[in-house]
Amino acid sequence: xxxxxxxRNSLFLGVCGLFLFTGCSxxxxxxxxxxxYKDTKNSKINNSPQMHKYTMRPYNVFGIKYYPFxxxxxxxxxxxxxxxxxxxxxxxxxxxxxxNMHAMTAAHKTLPMNTVVRVDNLENGKSIIVxxxxxxxxxxxxxxxxxxxxxxxxxxxxRGTAKVKVTVLGYNGEIENKNAPFEQVSKENIPPVQxxxxxxxxxxxxxxxxxxxxxxxxxxxxxxxxxxxxxxVNKPKSNxxxxxxxxxQVGAFSKVEGATKTKxxxxxxxxxxxxxxxxTFVNGNVLYKVFIKGFNSYDEALRFKNNNGLNNSMxxx
Numbered sequence: 001x002x003x004x005x006x007x008r009n010s011l012f013l014g015v016c017g018l019f020l021f022t023g024c025s026x027x028x029x030x031x032x033x034x035x036x037y038k039d040t041k042n043s044k045i046n047n048s049p050q051m052h053k054y055t056m057r058p059y060n061v062f063g064i065k066y067y068p069f070x071x072x073x074x075x076x077x078x079x080x081x082x083x084x085x086x087x088x089x090x091x092x093x094x095x096x097x098x099x100n101m102h103a104m105t106a107a108h109k110t111l112p113m114n115t116v117v118r119v120d121n122l123e124n125g126k127s128i129i130v131x132x133x134x135x136x137x138x139x140x141x142x143x144x145x146x147x148x149x150x151x152x153x154x155x156x157x158x159r160g161t162a163k164v165k166v167t168v169l170g171y172n173g174e175i176e177n178k179n180a181p182f183e184q185v186s187k188e189n190i191p192p193v194q195x196x197x198x199x200x201x202x203x204x205x206x207x208x209x210x211x212x213x214x215x216x217x218x219x220x221x222x223x224x225x226x227x228x229x230x231x232x233v234n235k236p237k238s239n240x241x242x243x244x245x246x247x248x249q250v251g252a253f254s255k256v257e258g259a260t261k262t263k264x265x266x267x268x269x270x271x272x273x274x275x276x277x278x279x280t281f282v283n284g285n286v287l288y289k290v291f292i293k294g295f296n297s298y299d300e301a302l303r304f305k306n307n308n309g310l311n312n313s314m315x316x317x
Contacts (some may be wrong), residue, residue, distance in 0.1 A: 032056070036070055036112060036171040045131070045173045046096045047114050055094060055113050061138050063285050068110045076167040079143030081119060082160060083151035084136075087311055093134040101148035107134035108144055108166075116170040119144060121154040122163045128153045131173055139314070160302075244296035248305055249314045251290040253277075259288035266292060270308070291316070 033052035040047060056068045085101040093099045095113040108115070111132050120127040130150050137145040144166055148157070156162035169175045250266055253259040259277040267275040274293045279286065292310075295301035301315045 032070070033112065038172055040172050040174060042173055045114055045133070047172055051095050051113060055135075059135075062287075064138075066109050068112060070112060070171075071115075071168045073168055073170060076165050077143055078122070078163070078165045080141050080161050081121075081144045081146055081151075081156065081164040081166075082137050082139070082142050083146040083148060083157065085148035085151075095133045097133050099134065099147075103147055104128065104130045104150050104153075105133045105147045106130040106144050106150060107136040108132045109135060109138070111168070112171060114171060114173045115168060116173060116175050117144075118167045118169055119146065119150070119154065120165045120167070121156060122165055124155055124162075126154040129169065129175075244294050244300070246295035246298055246301040246315060246317050247291040247293040248295070248301055248310060249289055249291055249316055250310060253288045253290070254286070256288050259290050262290045266290065 033049065033056045037047075037049060037052055058065055058067045060066075084107070088099050089101045091099050093105075094107070099105075106117070106119070108117075111117070113133055115132040116129060117132065118127055118129050128146075128150050130146065134145070142161070144164065146154075146156075151157045154162065154164075251259065251262045253262070256277075256279075263275050263277050267273075270292060275290065276293060277288045277290045279288055281287070292304075295304065295315075298315060298317070304310075305313055305315065
């Protein structure tokens, strides 16, 4: 239930624990895990030095380079939170654990694995504490992807997203980890806005493109290829007239052939709706996005999305 219900959204998560090391650089921006790592003897989490070594390296997702960095305890960031659940339950996360949607965990693009953060829902005042064990969400403007359990706790499951503040509390699965940095350091060492200039899609929606994921339990397994397709669910069709300004993105492709094939599949499935692909340019790269169009409101699009099992899709105006 990623993207609007995320996620999903979110990327990536699960066996798509999406830690993409294609074109990795050796550049290290505040990513020295020895600055915060300690052996906590906690057998319930994966907190090995080997895991931190690989998950703190820079990585690329669709041409965007991300630089994991070490924030100071007390640092906070505001943005949009999403959540992910059943589609990724029992699949591997970026730190090599098995994703449990009933646990209080989350995905973040750049904070170290096992960072403990407080998430405040700025829309209703509710807050939770979660542990980072995955990478994502790779969607513009989103800063954290919560587990299903965590999203329920701050009452954001129904809407799918919420404006939040994320505050760093500790590392290695502990609050106020004494090995973590407390002093404020120059923000010049933290990668700039590039890490938030993200393609408005998730890797799950690229069907024919190969995605490189990392199973961090062992250095030798980097480079596992995984693919995923959006399930075609035979649900009652909606009589939506293709004139509204809201649309649902159901795929994104680097090649027009993949976009054309997916467009045709969805058009057959939803003959009462207009399905088209649009050619876009993201950071200088061509991307073909496939949309189901013609919804008059967000709620109308959301009902269609939920009724037709389009869990890994995104509503756009």
